[in-house]
Amino acid sequence: MPGHGIRRTAVVATLSILTGLAVWAVASGTLVSEVQLPHPHAVWQEAVAKAESGLLWESIRISLWRVGWGWAIGVVAGIATGLLLGELRGVDAVVGPIFEFLKGVAPISLVPIMILWFGIGELPKLLIIAYITWVVVTVSTMTGVREVPKVRLRAARCLGLSQLQVFYRIILPSTASYVLLGMRNGIGFAYIALVSAEFIAVDKGIGFLIMDSRLNLQTPLMVVGIISLGLLGSGSQLLYDAITLQTPWLSRFRRQ
Amino acid sequence: MDDDWKRLRVSGLCKQFARGSVILSNIDLTVDRGAFMCILGPSGSGKSTLVDLIAGFEQPTGGTIAFDDSPVRGPGPDRVVIFQDIGNALFPWLTVQENAEFGLRNFVRNRRERRTRALEALELVGLDKDTHKFPSELSGGMKQRVQIARGLVMDPHVLIMDEPFAALDAITRRRMQYELKDLWQRTHKTVIFVTHDISEALILATDVTVLSSGPGARILDTFRPGLPDERDPADPAFIAAYRRVEALIGHVQDAGDAGRGEAR
Numbered sequence A: 001m002p003g004h005g006i007r008r009t010a011v012v013a014t015l016s017i018l019t020g021l022a023v024w025a026v027a028s029g030t031l032v033s034e035v036q037l038p039h040p041h042a043v044w045q046e047a048v049a050k051a052e053s054g055l056l057w058e059s060i061r062i063s064l065w066r067v068g069w070g071w072a073i074g075v076v077a078g079i080a081t082g083l084l085l086g087e088l089r090g091v092d093a094v095v096g097p098i099f100e101f102l103k104g105v106a107p108i109s110l111v112p113i114m115i116l117w118f119g120i121g122e123l124p125k126l127l128i129i130a131y132i133t134w135v136v137v138t139v140s141t142m143t144g145v146r147e148v149p150k151v152r153l154r155a156a157r158c159l160g161l162s163q164l165q166v167f168y169r170i171i172l173p174s175t176a177s178y179v180l181l182g183m184r185n186g187i188g189f190a191y192i193a194l195v196s197a198e199f200i201a202v203d204k205g206i207g208f209l210i211m212d213s214r215l216n217l218q219t220p221l222m223v224v225g226i227i228s229l230g231l232l233g234s235g236s237q238l239l240y241d242a243i244t245l246q247t248p249w250l251s252r253f254r255r256q
Numbered sequence B: 001m002d003d004d005w006k007r008l009r010v011s012g013l014c015k016q017f018a019r020g021s022v023i024l025s026n027i028d029l030t031v032d033r034g035a036f037m038c039i040l041g042p043s044g045s046g047k048s049t050l051v052d053l054i055a056g057f058e059q060p061t062g063g064t065i066a067f068d069d070s071p072v073r074g075p076g077p078d079r080v081v082i083f084q085d086i087g088n089a090l091f092p093w094l095t096v097q098e099n100a101e102f103g104l105r106n107f108v109r110n111r112r113e114r115r116t117r118a119l120e121a122l123e124l125v126g127l128d129k130d131t132h133k134f135p136s137e138l139s140g141g142m143k144q145r146v147q148i149a150r151g152l153v154m155d156p157h158v159l160i161m162d163e164p165f166a167a168l169d170a171i172t173r174r175r176m177q178y179e180l181k182d183l184w185q186r187t188h189k190t191v192i193f194v195t196h197d198i199s200e201a202l203i204l205a206t207d208v209t210v211l212s213s214g215p216g217a218r219i220l221d222t223f224r225p226g227l228p229d230e231r232d233p234a235d236p237a238f239i240a241a242y243r244r245v246e247a248l249i250g251h252v253q254d255a256g257d258a259g260r261g262e263a264r
Helices: A002-027 A039-052 A057-089 A091-104 A107-117 A122-146 A150-160 A163-199 A206-215 A219-246 A248-254 B047-055 B094-106 B111-124 B142-150 B172-187 B198-204 B238-253
Strands: B007-018 B022-032 B036-040 B062-067 B079-082 B157-160 B190-195 B207-211 B219-223
Touching: A002 A039, A002 A219, A002 B157, A039 A057, A039 A219, A057 A122, A057 A206, A057 A219, A057 A248, A091 A122, A107 A163, A150 A163, A150 A219, A150 B079, A163 A219, A206 B219, A219 A248, B007 B047, B007 B157, B022 B036, B022 B047, B022 B190, B022 B207, B022 B219, B036 B198, B047 B079, B047 B157, B047 B190, B062 B172, B094 B111, B111 B142, B111 B172, B142 B157, B142 B172, B172 B198, B190 B198, B190 B219, B198 B238, B207 B238, B219 B238
Parallel strands: B036 B190, B036 B207, B079 B157, B157 B190
Antiparallel strands: B007 B022, B007 B062, B207 B219
């Protein structure tokens, strides 16, 4: 009974959130001072105030714009690179480890050099987000191409397909599920990159809001920023899942 | 494609891999049009390599493969292979109907004709009620039927079947053998069927070729079992033929290995 399972998951999720809130409410002002960890109620009031003043929405808007474009650029570039590298047999042995290494380089460590190269405008921020998404999607796509079963390629060849046809009628659809997974993982990485980019040298965005409120000792606003980021990040992934799972022509590529 | 061919001839075929190991040595084989040729050999006898060469996936080190006098080069729809690997041979993102139609796109312009021809082939293998299912919704036996339909649709000169039932359970395997036999009797499509299962070969074949165990496998014998159309494993003639093959294989191999060719 799948309906039952979903309802149970929802109940458990709600309980776990409520428990977290309760622990937070009790801890604030008793275990930890309210300056360090403001009470949930104070945070809520701060969120309402900043929503009414428009600052919250403006910060969310600019951050979403950055993460959206950076991610999209990274996805397009990553699919292209991954297909190319996956197809060039032998190259992945050389390039694969490089990408695994790049995946491990924290985006924040790239911020100074990006500023050095591209200044402090929107470009370096977009590039940091695009870059990390590109790495993640490239690795995933390349793996997908490499994992296409040999038998499947052979079957296509004896059904009369040319090499080029094998590429777009076999390799592309076979790789699609890996690309979709890479894009999903890319969302998480894009948000990490976003915050890294916004912590330094900006005057707008959620990341800036968090850093700026620390300087002004506005802890409630800081917590509002953190929670907003969490909601945006997980919300983006949920939205992505909803879209890819509900689109019939996409869901057929998940079949194995 | 020349449709007037009379026989597929493999002559002096050798395959040696780069590191010097000889897989096949001097294979001569003639498959008449309309024949059901079973190539029987123990594991490691180079059966799969032979299939790869005839299908054009691999190039021989020596010798030729030709329909009459026109040699074959590379894979093509005149020699469609039915693979053993049930899980990977179909295209999982396509329905049964779309899988069956897949190869026609290059050869048949008319979309409706592609549909009709695929449906005809699916009817032949008894899957015309499951056209909208995806491979993931099918049993192993049904998947192999789709593969057969996808191959038949191309109207190949030869259907090359590389241990197609070896991964199925024993009951399904036996049922598929009789279904294939029935299908062949209706279509008289030329079949090269590779197996390590002696009774499977004797149920299906008009011609049997026995390979020695590798490396450097060669042909031990080629014969026509001369059994009636309705094959019965309990028939004394069938048992006699079975013994004969067993003795042949046992000749070059440990008795333990040469027993009934059960699938893995």
